[in-house]
Amino acid sequence: MDLGTLLEFAVGRSPHSVAIVEDEKRYTYGELNAEANRLASSLRKLGIGRRDRVMVLLKNRIESVCLFWAVQKLGAIFTPINYRMSGKDVQYCINDVEPKVIVYEKASQKVSTEFRFDVRPLLISVGMDDADVAYRELVEKGSPEATWPAYPDDDIAVMLYTSGTTGNPKGVPRSHKNEYTAAVAHIIQNAYERDDSTFGAMPLHHTMGLRSLVTMCILSGKYVITPDFDAGVVLRLLASEKVNDLYMIPTMYHELLKSGGIQTYDLSSLRRIGYAGAPMSEGLVQECLRAFKPELFVNHYGSTEVYTITTCSIPGEKPGCAGKAGINQLVRLVNPSLEAEPEDVVALGEIGQVIVHAGSDEAFKGYWNRPDLTRRAIRNNWYFTGDLGYYDEDGDLFVVGRVDEMVISGGEHISPLQVEKVLGAHPKVQSAAIVGESDERWGQIVVAYVVPSDPSLSVAELDSFCKNHRSLSAYARPRKYIFVDNIPTGPNGKILRRALVDAK
Incomplete structure (x- = not known):
C-alpha cells in the first residue's frame, strides 16, 4: 500500500477523529487530509511530481506533517533533514539529493542562506515571507478536493540521511512498502491499539519520528507534537491529551525525569513506553519503571536502513538487553572482520557483527548514489549493520559497540x-x-x-x-x-x- 492511500483510508474510517495536536492547534483526519490536498495540488501546479525530492528543514509542527502527506499524494520523495546539522553537511545533502523543493523556517533560516545550487530548487518558507512562496500561499491556492493515483509500493516514499564512517551523511531511500511494513511491525511489537494516541517526540528526519506518525494513521490515532522539546510542555501535553504511547530516545526520558515536574501531572493514561536510538542505563530504566509504571516497556534495537532488528520487553529484568529478532527479521552474528560472510556465524556467547536478512519488507535496497557503500553493507542479501553484539544463554542479543567505532550521542550518529x-x-x-x-x-x-x-x-x-x-x-x-x-x-x-x- 502506498502511504497516500493509507491516509485516505484513515479519513474514510475516522474523518472526525483528532489526527494531530500541536500545542493548542488541532486537526481532524478530514482537516489534515484537506490541507494535504491543498498543498499537493499547489505543488503539482508548480511542477512537482512522482519521484521528485522535497527537502524539508522543519521542526515537528503541523506544517511538517501536512507536507509529509502531501508529498506522498504526489508520489514524490519526502526528504527531511536535521536542521541542526552543520551547513557543510546540509550542502552535501543538497548536492546528493538534488531536491526540486526546499522547505525551511526561522530555525533553519541561517543555514538556508548558505545554500549553493547547480540547479536552483523552489524555496518555500514556513512562518516567513522571504522565499519564492510561503507555505500559507500554497494552502490558500490549493484544492481540498484534489484526487490522486495510487503508486507502486516499491516506489521511494522517504529519504532519510544518516551519518557514515566517512563523515558524509548517507541517503537511505525507504519505499512505501518499507514504511508501511515497519509501522505495522511497530504496532504489533508494542501492542498498540486502535484509536491510541502518541507523543511525537522524535523529529520526522529520524526513523523513530516517522514510525510514530505512520502508526497513528494506521490506527486512526492521535499524534501529539510540540516544535521544541521542553520537559514541562511535554508533561503537560502527555497529561492533557491523555497520551497512551511514548517512544523516545533515552535522553528525552532523562529530561522528563529530571525536570522536577513529573509528579505534578496525571500520567495514568500512559500505558506503553519504548526507547531506541541509544543505550539506556540500568539506573534510567529503573527510574522510568518507577515514574511511569507502564504496562509494557520495550527496548527497540534497529537502524534507519532496516528499522526493527530486535526488541526486548523486559529491560528492567535484563539491563542492556536488545532481545530477540523482530517479527519480520532474520538476524545472525558473524565474524566481526570486514571480510566476513553471512555463513561465518560465531559461537554462542562470542562477540560478532550483527547482520540482518535484506529480504525483509522493512529493509532498504541500497544507499542513494553510493553503490560502493551498498556493496559493502549488503552482501549475499544480508545487511551488515556494523554493530557488535553477543547472544546470552536465552538467545537474547546484547549490543556492545560498533565495528567502525561510531559514537551515538542522544540518538545522533x-x-x-x-x-x-x-x-x-x-x-x-x-x-x-x-x-x-x-x-x-x-x-x-x-x-x-x-x-x-x-x-x-x-x-x-x-x-x-x-x-x-x-x-x-x-x-x-x-x-x-x-x-x-x-x-x-x-x-x-x-x-x-x-x-x-x-x-x-
Whole structure:
C-alpha cells in the first residue's frame, strides 16, 4: 500500500477523529487530509511530481506533517533533514539529493542562506515571507478536493540521511512498502491499539519520528507534537491529551525525569513506553519503571536502513538487553572482520557483527548514489549493520559497540573521523582521537584525546574553536577534552581507540 492511500483510508474510517495536536492547534483526519490536498495540488501546479525530492528543514509542527502527506499524494520523495546539522553537511545533502523543493523556517533560516545550487530548487518558507512562496500561499491556492493515483509500493516514499564512517551523511531511500511494513511491525511489537494516541517526540528526519506518525494513521490515532522539546510542555501535553504511547530516545526520558515536574501531572493514561536510538542505563530504566509504571516497556534495537532488528520487553529484568529478532527479521552474528560472510556465524556467547536478512519488507535496497557503500553493507542479501553484539544463554542479543567505532550521542550518529578532522585544523593541535564514553543522559558523549603542538593550548580555547567551526554539528562537539602525550596507533596507522580508554 502506498502511504497516500493509507491516509485516505484513515479519513474514510475516522474523518472526525483528532489526527494531530500541536500545542493548542488541532486537526481532524478530514482537516489534515484537506490541507494535504491543498498543498499537493499547489505543488503539482508548480511542477512537482512522482519521484521528485522535497527537502524539508522543519521542526515537528503541523506544517511538517501536512507536507509529509502531501508529498506522498504526489508520489514524490519526502526528504527531511536535521536542521541542526552543520551547513557543510546540509550542502552535501543538497548536492546528493538534488531536491526540486526546499522547505525551511526561522530555525533553519541561517543555514538556508548558505545554500549553493547547480540547479536552483523552489524555496518555500514556513512562518516567513522571504522565499519564492510561503507555505500559507500554497494552502490558500490549493484544492481540498484534489484526487490522486495510487503508486507502486516499491516506489521511494522517504529519504532519510544518516551519518557514515566517512563523515558524509548517507541517503537511505525507504519505499512505501518499507514504511508501511515497519509501522505495522511497530504496532504489533508494542501492542498498540486502535484509536491510541502518541507523543511525537522524535523529529520526522529520524526513523523513530516517522514510525510514530505512520502508526497513528494506521490506527486512526492521535499524534501529539510540540516544535521544541521542553520537559514541562511535554508533561503537560502527555497529561492533557491523555497520551497512551511514548517512544523516545533515552535522553528525552532523562529530561522528563529530571525536570522536577513529573509528579505534578496525571500520567495514568500512559500505558506503553519504548526507547531506541541509544543505550539506556540500568539506573534510567529503573527510574522510568518507577515514574511511569507502564504496562509494557520495550527496548527497540534497529537502524534507519532496516528499522526493527530486535526488541526486548523486559529491560528492567535484563539491563542492556536488545532481545530477540523482530517479527519480520532474520538476524545472525558473524565474524566481526570486514571480510566476513553471512555463513561465518560465531559461537554462542562470542562477540560478532550483527547482520540482518535484506529480504525483509522493512529493509532498504541500497544507499542513494553510493553503490560502493551498498556493496559493502549488503552482501549475499544480508545487511551488515556494523554493530557488535553477543547472544546470552536465552538467545537474547546484547549490543556492545560498533565495528567502525561510531559514537551515538542522544540518538545522533557521530563520525570520529569528522570530529578529528576539525580538531586537527587547530594550529595548536598535533593530533587527536575521538571516542565515545558512556553517559546516563546521552547514552554516549564525545571525548577528544588531544596531543598539543603548543603547550599554551587550553581546553577553553579548543572548545571555542569547535563551537564556532562551520563543519561541526553542535551535537558532535566534544564534551570532554583529555590532553595526552601521544595517540596510540597500530601497524597500519589506525588509531587504537580502545587503548586510549584503557590507559585512563
